[in-house]
Amino acid sequence: MQDIIDILRNYGLLLTIGQFPEGPIGGLALTLILALTGLVLSFPLSVLIGVGRISPNPVAVKLSTAFVYIVRALPLLMLIFWAYFIVPLIIGRTVSGLTTVIVALVVYETAYLAEVVRAAILALPKGQAEASRSLGLSYFQTMKDIILPQALFNAIPSILNQFISLVKNTSVAYIISVDELTYAAYQVNAQLLTKPVQVYIILAAIYFIICFSLNRLVKLVEKRIHTSRQAPIAAEAAA
Amino acid sequence: MNLDFGAILTPQYTQWMMWGALTSLALFASAWILAFLTASVLVAVGTAPFRPAQIAVAAFVEYHRNIPMLVQIFVWYFAMPQLLPDAWTSWINAHNSEFIFALIALFLNSAAYMSEDMRSGLRSLPREQMEAGRALGLSYLQTMKDVLLPQAVRAALPPLINQSLALFKATSLAMAIGVAEMTYASRQVENETYRTFETFAIASAFYFTLSFAIMALGAWADRRNLKAAGR
Amino acid sequence: MIVFENVDKWYGEYHALNNINETVSKGEVVVVCGPSGSGKSTLIRTVNRLEPIQKGRITIDGRDVNGSDVDVNELRSHIGFVFQQFNLFPHLSVARNVMLAPMRVHKVSEKTARETAMDLLDKVGLAHKADEFPPRLSGGQQQRVAIARALAMKPPVMLFDEPTSALDPELVGEVLNVMKQLASEGMTMVCVTHEMGFAREVADRVIFMDSGAVLERASPDDFFQRPQHPRAQKFVSDIRH
Numbered sequence: 001m002q003d004i005i006d007i008l009r010n011y012g013l014l015l016t017i018g019q020f021p022e023g024p025i026g027g028l029a030l031t032l033i034l035a036l037t038g039l040v041l042s043f044p045l046s047v048l049i050g051v052g053r054i055s056p057n058p059v060a061v062k063l064s065t066a067f068v069y070i071v072r073a074l075p076l077l078m079l080i081f082w083a084y085f086i087v088p089l090i091i092g093r094t095v096s097g098l099t100t101v102i103v104a105l106v107v108y109e110t111a112y113l114a115e116v117v118r119a120a121i122l123a124l125p126k127g128q129a130e131a132s133r134s135l136g137l138s139y140f141q142t143m144k145d146i147i148l149p150q151a152l153f154n155a156i157p158s159i160l161n162q163f164i165s166l167v168k169n170t171s172v173a174y175i176i177s178v179d180e181l182t183y184a185a186y187q188v189n190a191q192l193l194t195k196p197v198q199v200y201i202i203l204a205a206i207y208f209i210i211c212f213s214l215n216r217l218v219k220l221v222e223k224r225i226h227t228s229r230q231a232p233i234a235a236e237a238a239a
Numbered sequence: 240m241n242l243d244f245g246a247i248l249t250p251q252y253t254q255w256m257m258w259g260a261l262t263s264l265a266l267f268a269s270a271w272i273l274a275f276l277t278a279s280v281l282v283a284v285g286t287a288p289f290r291p292a293q294i295a296v297a298a299f300v301e302y303h304r305n306i307p308m309l310v311q312i313f314v315w316y317f318a319m320p321q322l323l324p325d326a327w328t329s330w331i332n333a334h335n336s337e338f339i340f341a342l343i344a345l346f347l348n349s350a351a352y353m354s355e356d357m358r359s360g361l362r363s364l365p366r367e368q369m370e371a372g373r374a375l376g377l378s379y380l381q382t383m384k385d386v387l388l389p390q391a392v393r394a395a396l397p398p399l400i401n402q403s404l405a406l407f408k409a410t411s412l413a414m415a416i417g418v419a420e421m422t423y424a425s426r427q428v429e430n431e432t433y434r435t436f437e438t439f440a441i442a443s444a445f446y447f448t449l450s451f452a453i454m455a456l457g458a459w460a461d462r463r464n465l466k467a468a469g470r
Numbered sequence: 471m472i473v474f475e476n477v478d479k480w481y482g483e484y485h486a487l488n489n490i491n492e493t494v495s496k497g498e499v500v501v502v503c504g505p506s507g508s509g510k511s512t513l514i515r516t517v518n519r520l521e522p523i524q525k526g527r528i529t530i531d532g533r534d535v536n537g538s539d540v541d542v543n544e545l546r547s548h549i550g551f552v553f554q555q556f557n558l559f560p561h562l563s564v565a566r567n568v569m570l571a572p573m574r575v576h577k578v579s580e581k582t583a584r585e586t587a588m589d590l591l592d593k594v595g596l597a598h599k600a601d602e603f604p605p606r607l608s609g610g611q612q613q614r615v616a617i618a619r620a621l622a623m624k625p626p627v628m629l630f631d632e633p634t635s636a637l638d639p640e641l642v643g644e645v646l647n648v649m650k651q652l653a654s655e656g657m658t659m660v661c662v663t664h665e666m667g668f669a670r671e672v673a674d675r676v677i678f679m680d681s682g683a684v685l686e687r688a689s690p691d692d693f694f695q696r697p698q699h700p701r702a703q704k705f706v707s708d709i710r711h
Contacts, residue, residue: 150560
């Protein structure tokens with residue numbers, strides 16, 4: 001126990017924010033930044049792909065379905081290697097490990113989040129789209145004003161769950177030496193050499209506290225959304 | 240870009256890749272079987288009317304669900320050898336310790352998820368099933384094994400298949416501690432040949448093949464359940 | 471106004487509509503009835519193209535509904551449609567439900583849309599609920615809002631698909647009263663409904679369907695007092711009990 005306190009005292013800052021502010025930000029802060037960036041960037045893409053999966057346009061269906069299945073078939077690690085290879089080819093210069101990881105995370109997450117969006121749309125009663133189309137609204141107006149506001153609101157718990165899985169997936173960035181939490185802990189372990197048990201207990205505990213609290217939050221949000229479905233307090237999305 | 244698969248299909252590299260594929264498959268198959276058995280035990284213990292057992296199972300599940308798979312592998316590889324009895328550690332070290340620790344981490348993690356899938360499958364069954372079993376004179380465990388578990392497995396099949404896909408993909412993380420599975424092998428070949436596209440294409444083809452097979456199985460299970468629901 | 475000519479529709483092998491020939495004149499109120507699965511909902515859903523047809527022609531004021539030159543959104547904006555399950559948009563307030571289509575399709579200003587919406591909500595007796603959200607309303611209130619929502623597009627014709635079937639019996643009357651008022655104002659209406667009282671009071675004509683075909687056309691009194699077709703006789707005696 002004393003060892004753990006010592007490690008936290010000596011390396012706590014390194015594990016939390018890396019070299020920041022003298023050097024680049026790292027540790028837990030980078031883990032959370034990676035996860036958040038991944039979610040924010042993949043969200044609009046996943047709405048596009050998720051809607052495409054059930055679009056009346058067969059070409060859109062084929063393309064988005066192929067994307068989802070191909071990405072889901074590969075390990076995240078393979079995607080990181082591919083991003084490492086392909087991104088420089090596309091933009092014409094080498095990129096940092098950080099960029100590589102973000103690209104891979106966004107592609108990976110888009111496929112999973114798209115399935116969440118698709119499921120949320122399919123869960124709405126068919127009458128919603130029929131009523132909107134019967135009023136003369138177009139397919140896109142119906143999507144924007146009627147279907148997506150409801151589907152995305154109902155999907156908030158699943159989207160938060162995807163964020164949790166993103167937090168865990170960022171650890172894979174370790175493989176290409178991006179200085180997030182797992183890599184930071186690995187370095188601390190390499191410096192101490194004799195305290196792997198303590199270092200990895202700390203590492204596991206940090207992830208556990210974050211993911212476990214987020215899980216509780218999801219349960220809370222789920223309950224709130226469930227009650228608000230009976231009597232919505234939702235903002236007027238079409239206002 | 241001119242492709243040259245010949246450069247990486249030399250006997251040496253072919254052997255690395257083949258060995259990598261076999262290692263991935265071995266890791267997946269053995270972890271799956273162990274995970275399934277462990278999950279069954281976890282469900283039986285976790286649903287038994289004995290509070291400490293329930294708490295222990297819940298803690299096991301929460302630990303594995305809230306920590307990254309990679310970190311769980313590190314915990315086993317870097318930390319556990321210090322905690323295990325010396326005799327065990329030296330036995331493991333003499334028998335490909337990387338593979339064994341990766342296997343343990345993978346199957347325990349998958350067992351946690353699988354047990355949750357099975358448990359919700361079980362919860363979807365009517366309570367009367369247990370009562371009917373007990374009324375026939377079967378013991379609690381017999382009812383569990385012969386009546387409830389088979390039905391729960393059927394209900395839980397689609398999420399279990401999804402979990403199998405996750406497990407298969409997670410075997411690639413074993414490369415982080417030096418298990419020479421497919422991802423590791425492809426990176427090794429890539430390092431030697433600089434034939435990035437070709438090596439990753441072959442490795443990806445390997446993952447696609449089995450992943451799509453698992454996904455097809457999942458689609459089949461979904462269809463069967465829809466039919467059983469009379470839709 | 472609405473003309474069906476030799477209309478056929480199949481769901482795969484199933485013959486859902488069988489050679490329908492029917493004309494609904496301007497200002498007419500037509501009640502369509504028949505046992506469940508008889509094709510009556512399918513019939514009115516073909517009018518605004520919620521259901522495609524495989525044979526024949528449906529025209530509104532001479533325009534082929536399924537014509538290749540028809541803008542389906544424009545077409546639908548001229549046909550009011552009321553659903554059995556109301557289908558109000560739960561994430562929008564009552565007023566917003568009514569304002570949405572005029573603002574999006576006719577591009578009227580928010581202010582004008584709101585004024586129209588309030589007039590219509592007043593007409594269905596729900597102006598005081600304008601800022602409530604639909605799930606807080608009773609079924610009867612929701613259906614009245616749904617009627618106001620359809621009227622907001624000023625359609626020359628209204629289609630009703632079993633508008634009272636999902637309601638508790640004590641809430642049926644308030645919806646029927648709104649429909650009666652519409653009829654008395656000269657609205658062209660096609661109503662799929664089993665409400666005998668409504669049919670006898672306001673319908674000009676009753677159409678009886680079974681197995682996708684129209685088996686009988688009659689005045690409401692004739693239909694309910696003296697049904698001719700054996701299946702119509704059975705149907706009338708069934709709904710009396």
